[in-house]
Amino acid sequence: MRFTLVTIAALASSAAAVGHAVVKNNCQDTVYLWSVGGAVGPKVTLGQGGQYSEQLHRDPASGGIAIKMTKVNDGLYTGAPEQIFAYSLDNDKTWYDMSTVFGEPFKGQHLKVICGGGGTIDWPNGVHPGGSQVKVCSSKNDVIFTACA
Structure with missing residues (x-):
C-alpha cells in the first residue's frame, strides 16, 4: 500500500509539471486574443508590454488550442486578419506552430516562437517565410510567442 501511494503521488506530480503557452506583446499596437479549442475563450486585451499565459492543456473536443490574435477589437468576429499561435499537448511533448488567416496582422513586425529544447519559429517580417x-x-517547457521580438 505504501509503495502504491508513493507511486501515485510521483505520477500526479509529474503530470502536473506542464509548461505554459505565453504571448508577449512588445509592439506599440494593442493586441486582442482569444484561446480557442472546442469553444472560444474570453477576449484578452494586451497593450504594449502586456503578457498572457495559460497552462498547456489538451482540448477534449478539438485536441489542440489556437491562440488567435488580431489588432482589431472583436476582430475574431469581423473577419479581421488573424495571427494564430497553435499548440497541441501530446503526453510529454508539445507540438506548436504559427499561421495566419484573412491577412497578416503583423506584416513588417518580427514574430518569434521559442520553446526550450525545441525548434524556433521565426518570421522576421511578420509573414510566413x-x-x-x-x-x-517537452511539455514541461513554456512555449513563448513574442510579437515585435
Whole structure:
C-alpha cells in the first residue's frame, strides 16, 4: 500500500509539471486574443508590454488550442486578419506552430516562437517565410510567442 501511494503521488506530480503557452506583446499596437479549442475563450486585451499565459492543456473536443490574435477589437468576429499561435499537448511533448488567416496582422513586425529544447519559429517580417512551421518540445517547457521580438 505504501509503495502504491508513493507511486501515485510521483505520477500526479509529474503530470502536473506542464509548461505554459505565453504571448508577449512588445509592439506599440494593442493586441486582442482569444484561446480557442472546442469553444472560444474570453477576449484578452494586451497593450504594449502586456503578457498572457495559460497552462498547456489538451482540448477534449478539438485536441489542440489556437491562440488567435488580431489588432482589431472583436476582430475574431469581423473577419479581421488573424495571427494564430497553435499548440497541441501530446503526453510529454508539445507540438506548436504559427499561421495566419484573412491577412497578416503583423506584416513588417518580427514574430518569434521559442520553446526550450525545441525548434524556433521565426518570421522576421511578420509573414510566413515558407516551409513547415511545426515544431516540438517537452511539455514541461513554456512555449513563448513574442510579437515585435
